Amino acid sequence: MKTISLTVIADAIEETMDGWKQYYNTTTGEIKSIPDIDNPYISMDGFLDTADEIDSSDEWRLLPTQWELHEYDIMERFAEEQDSEQLFHALRGRKPFRTFKDNLAQLNLSEYY
Numbered sequence: 001m002k003t004i005s006l007t008v009i010a011d012a013i014e015e016t017m018d019g020w021k022q023y024y025n026t027t028t029g030e031i032k033s034i035p036d037i038d039n040p041y042i043s044m045d046g047f048l049d050t051a052d053e054i055d056s057s058d059e060w061r062l063l064p065t066q067w068e069l070h071e072y073d074i075m076e077r078f079a080e081e082q083d084s085e086q087l088f089h090a091l092r093g094r095k096p097f098r099t100f101k102d103n104l105a106q107l108n109l110s111e112y113y
Contacts (some may be wrong), residue, residue: 012063023061064089
């Protein structure tokens with residue numbers, strides 16, 4: 001399985017518009033977008049080859065949409081994996097997202113999250 005930066009995945013998810021799906025190829029690291037089949041505003045005609053490629057291979061994984069992500073839960077799980085009381089404390093205080101990010105930098109963990 002190809003390793004891919006979390007930033008690349010986060011950017012792809014952030015760029016996804018309503019009515020579109022993003023897929024990640026676990027072998028090549030490539031990301032492809034196709035419209036939802038029931039998207040009334042975009043025809044699938046120009047995307048049929050891509051849809052067939054994705055459907056015919058086990059290498060493609062559907063990425064969650066920005067509405068399916070729960071950032072706070074992700075940060076909690078990361079703090080658990082690191083067994084870091086400092087990160088847990090950051091999540092319990094004021095401005096948890098900013099404080100968590102600042103604490104990651106202090107702990108030299110920014111590249112992992």
